[in-house]
Amino acid sequence: MLAVRPVPLAQGVPMTQALVDGCVLSANYALIALGITLIFSIMNLLNFAHGQMLMIGGFMVYYVYGVFHLPFALGLLAAALVLGLIGAGFERFLFRRVLRVATREENSMLLAVGTALLLENVALFLFGEKQRGVPETVSGVVQFAGAFLPYQRLEVFLVALVLILGLLYFVQYTRPGRAMRALAQDRDAARLMGVNVDRTAMMGFAIGAGLAGLAGGLLVTVQGVNAGIGTDISIKAFIMIMIGGAGVVGGAILGAVVLGFAESIGYAYLPGSLTYLLIFLALILFLVIRPRGIMGHPWG
Amino acid sequence: MADQPPRAAGRTLAGFAVFALVLLVVVPLALASQPYWLTVFSNAALLALGSLGVWLTFSIGRINIAQGAFTLVGGYVTAILATRYGISFWVCLPLSAAVAALVGGLVGWPILRLRGVYFSMITLSLTSTAGLLFLNGGALTHGAEGINNIPRPAVLSSNLAFYLASAVLLLLGTAVIWRFAHSRLGYVFRSMRQNEDLAWSLGIDVARYRILAFVVSSAMGGIVGAMFAISQQSIFPSSYTVNDSVTFMLYCFLGGLDYVAGPVFGAFLLVIAFQLLSAIESYQALLYGVFMIGCMLLRPNGLLSLVLAPPGAEQSS
Numbered sequence: 001m002l003a004v005r006p007v008p009l010a011q012g013v014p015m016t017q018a019l020v021d022g023c024v025l026s027a028n029y030a031l032i033a034l035g036i037t038l039i040f041s042i043m044n045l046l047n048f049a050h051g052q053m054l055m056i057g058g059f060m061v062y063y064v065y066g067v068f069h070l071p072f073a074l075g076l077l078a079a080a081l082v083l084g085l086i087g088a089g090f091e092r093f094l095f096r097r098v099l100r101v102a103t104r105e106e107n108s109m110l111l112a113v114g115t116a117l118l119l120e121n122v123a124l125f126l127f128g129e130k131q132r133g134v135p136e137t138v139s140g141v142v143q144f145a146g147a148f149l150p151y152q153r154l155e156v157f158l159v160a161l162v163l164i165l166g167l168l169y170f171v172q173y174t175r176p177g178r179a180m181r182a183l184a185q186d187r188d189a190a191r192l193m194g195v196n197v198d199r200t201a202m203m204g205f206a207i208g209a210g211l212a213g214l215a216g217g218l219l220v221t222v223q224g225v226n227a228g229i230g231t232d233i234s235i236k237a238f239i240m241i242m243i244g245g246a247g248v249v250g251g252a253i254l255g256a257v258v259l260g261f262a263e264s265i266g267y268a269y270l271p272g273s274l275t276y277l278l279i280f281l282a283l284i285l286f287l288v289i290r291p292r293g294i295m296g297h298p299w300g
Numbered sequence: 301m302a303d304q305p306p307r308a309a310g311r312t313l314a315g316f317a318v319f320a321l322v323l324l325v326v327v328p329l330a331l332a333s334q335p336y337w338l339t340v341f342s343n344a345a346l347l348a349l350g351s352l353g354v355w356l357t358f359s360i361g362r363i364n365i366a367q368g369a370f371t372l373v374g375g376y377v378t379a380i381l382a383t384r385y386g387i388s389f390w391v392c393l394p395l396s397a398a399v400a401a402l403v404g405g406l407v408g409w410p411i412l413r414l415r416g417v418y419f420s421m422i423t424l425s426l427t428s429t430a431g432l433l434f435l436n437g438g439a440l441t442h443g444a445e446g447i448n449n450i451p452r453p454a455v456l457s458s459n460l461a462f463y464l465a466s467a468v469l470l471l472l473g474t475a476v477i478w479r480f481a482h483s484r485l486g487y488v489f490r491s492m493r494q495n496e497d498l499a500w501s502l503g504i505d506v507a508r509y510r511i512l513a514f515v516v517s518s519a520m521g522g523i524v525g526a527m528f529a530i531s532q533q534s535i536f537p538s539s540y541t542v543n544d545s546v547t548f549m550l551y552c553f554l555g556g557l558d559y560v561a562g563p564v565f566g567a568f569l570l571v572i573a574f575q576l577l578s579a580i581e582s583y584q585a586l587l588y589g590v591f592m593i594g595c596m597l598l599r600p601n602g603l604l605s606l607v608l609a610p611p612g613a614e615q616s617s
Contacts, residue, residue, distance in 0.1 A: 046417040098596050105416060106363055107600050110553050113546055114592030121586035231542050235428055238421040246417065273435050280429040287422065288410040 014146035018268040024153045026260030027160035028215055033240040033252035034167055035211030041184040041247040042204035048112040051233030052119035053083050053209050057216025058225030059127050066134035079217035080210040087209025090115055091202045124227040133224035156218045163214060180204050239283060245296020254294055323467040335459040344571035345466040349473045350524040351551040351563030353517030356477055358557050360513045361493030366423035368545035369430035370400045370518040374525025375535040376434055379447040389453040393526050400522025401515045408514035427545045435537040446536030450529050473520055478560045550588060554595055556602020565604055
């Protein structure tokens with residue numbers, strides 16, 4: 001089910017291999033968690049369709065790079081743009097309206113679940129059920145301390161790292177980034193300070209969705225993609241948020257690192273589906289002790 | 301009922317009587333010779349029962365996406381007890397409800413402290429956890445192969461009998477939930493939905509009541525799982541997935557969260573509509589998505605809000 005296993009590892013793999021895989025996985029997961037956190041903190045909305053957006057990003061790279069043989073970078077750009085447009089459209093035509101008139105919190109959440117179902121089934125209709133992969137963008141493997149690191153995964157890791165740093169810089173130091181943080185803190189105060197709330201919210205949703213698309217575009221080079229992976233990815237994103245705390249950038253990265261290493265170590269030493277079972281059970285126990293995650297604010 | 305104007309109570313009772321009459325007399329008479337449609341109505345009745353449980357957790361302000369997990373638990377309890385120990389279904393059914401309720405209580409105690417999106421995220425994960433748990437259950441659950449050849453009690457072997465059993469369970473479930481919603485407990489639940497801290501400050505034992513709601517909901521999920529287990533005579537870890545949990549929720553929303561009749565109406569409407577329009581059945585999941593979005597955009601209080609006034613309108617301050 002949840003076992004989208006990166007590289008088949010034999011029993012008794014060296015610990016360094018699990019750690020190297022954990023690093024690559026964590027960087028990728030951080031992209032996912034940051035996107036969903038951006039949307040959550042700006043709109044106070046949980047993007048249930050995040051996994052489906054990632055899946056569509058994967059298919060964009062599959063078509064641009066895998067089928068039409070255009071450069072990989074162009075595929076990533078297409079993934080970011082298409083998802084950015086989808087995100088902006090969702091905000092403009094669905095969520096803005098419902099968030100304004102909603103009398104119960106459930107309304108916007110159900111709308112989000114509806115968009116997830118919609119995207120998944122449109123993708124199923126357009127792309128079919130098959131598992132798709134793309135050829136390597138770089139070949140070769142580097143070996144150190146008993147661990148193998150294909151250049152492909154090194155590339156994924158580095159691109160993800162650059163994107164994360166870029167996002168952090170954007171949110172921290174640029175004008176629209178500051179507007180987003182202001183919106184996350186206090187919508188009304190931000191409006192009074194002259195922030196164009198509607199436009200900033202739309203931009204935030206577009207960037208969050210675009211990050212999901214980029215993460216999907218990177219992931220397709222190592223894991224492939226199929227139309228059904230969305231829900232599992234969304235669940236992983238939720239686990240990261242629950243560990244780190246919803247709406248906190250530091251928490252999202254922390255949650256991604258915890259889940260990335262837990263998953264890679266688990267897959268190296270445990271039989272298949274047991275890893276996620278243990279992760280879920282540990283998560284429930286963790287939430288008993290700390291319901292709002294490591295860095296989250298108290299609810300309400 | 302005491303806190304309702306007598307006329308309104310009488311109307312509700314009359315509505316329930318009509319509903320019972322339709323379920324137990326009209327439908328069986330009309331469909332007696334059409335086993336296929338009886339199965340469709342049985343499915344609708346059972347799905348409605350599961351949604352009623354989800355509705356109850358909605359009434360305390362929790363978005364419960366875990367009903368698929370409890371359906372799975374109920375199904376496996378019946379499957380294991382019936383195939384391994386040959387226990388009669390009439391013992392398995394209450395045991396399925398009891399085990400699902402117990403699991404609901406144990407899991408609910410920690411996770412019900414979470415609110416809003418946190419609660420819905422963890423319940424969503426719970427549905428996946430249940431599937432993984434049964435996948436790793438070893439000889440007890442037979443992993444991915446699942447459990448087959450679950451015996452169906454002789455009394456329920458005909459489609460008509462199975463339908464009647466489902467209908468009776470649905471009526472009982474509706475009566476229980478209606479009683480919950482219109483007693484003092486209903487007001488307690490509503491006060492918790494509006495402001496849990498305020499309810500707590502008024503001396504309401506919030507922790508106990510929210511577990512009560514979740515346990516009742518889980519028990520109903522368990523009953524649904526047991527019934528589906530003997531109707532399909534097999535169960536797998538993937539029998540109920542996150543999508544099923546979402547569907548239970550959708551029925552509640554489509555009918556309307558303010559009415560006990562909401563989830564029942566929503567379930568029957570969607571299940572029967574999709575059977576009638578079998579040409580579009582392959583687009584079912586897509587249309588569910590469109591329904592959810594359309595419902596939120598056009599009728600955020602559910603379809604029943606077209607014909608019914610919101611309850612509590614006559615006594616709202």
